[in-house]
Amino acid sequence: MKQKLLMLLLLGSVSLFANEAAASGGTDIIPRTVNFLIFAAILYYLAAEPIKRFFQERKEGIAKRLEEVEAKLKEAKEEKAQAEAELKKAKELAQEIVETAKQEIEILTKEIKEQAKQEIEMLEKSFEESMELEKRKRVRAITKEVLEELFEEKALELEKEKFVNLIVKKVA
Structure with a gap:
């Protein structure tokens, strides 16, 4: 209702002042200024609150999006820091595994060498x-063989020394 009344007042004043300047032949700066001020006042009265509300909502929306972006950025930084920490731990673990593997290889190499040495010694001993x-x-x-030859030849009787020499010659 207020809006209709204001519109009627605005249109009435515009028509009132617009005709007067043209009829008198003078300048119409004052009526136009008054018309503009009335128009601006009515426009402010009708549009100021919706415009303020629009810009306030826009401001709040931008602030909300900015907060969301900042929260995501903070979360991303935390995830990055966590990933870097996990990467550091993984590198340390990998280094430990490599060192342990090197130590195990060294121990196994020593054991294998020792076993091979023992086997060689056993084979040499077995060969000997x-x-x-x-x-x-x-x-x-x-x-x-010598004894059989001697016993077969009963006719040949030898002395002990000759017998021993004969055996020694055959053995050597």
């Missing part, structure tokens, strides 16, 4: 024992 056994077998076989 085998050679000694073969040597004994040969000595026994030769001794047996």
Whole structure:
């Protein structure tokens, strides 16, 4: 209702002052100024509050979006810091694993070398024992052969010294 009344007042004053200046032949600066001031007052009365509300809402919306962006930025920085900390921990863990692996390799290498050395010693000992056994077998076989030859030839009687020399020659 107020708006209709103001519109009627505005239109009435505009028509009142607009005709007077043209009829008198003078300047119409004062009526135009009055008309403009009335128009500006009515416009302010009708549009000021919605315009203020619009800009206030816009200001609040921008502030809200700015806060959201700042919150996301802060969250992103925290995630970045956390990721960097996890990366640092992962690098340290990887370094520890590498060092542990190197130590284990060193220990295993020593153990394998020691086992190989022991196996070689056992093989050498076994070879020496085998050679000694073969040597004994040969000595026994030769001794047996010599004794069999001597016993087969009963006609040949030898003295003990000759007998021993003969055995020594066959063995050597």
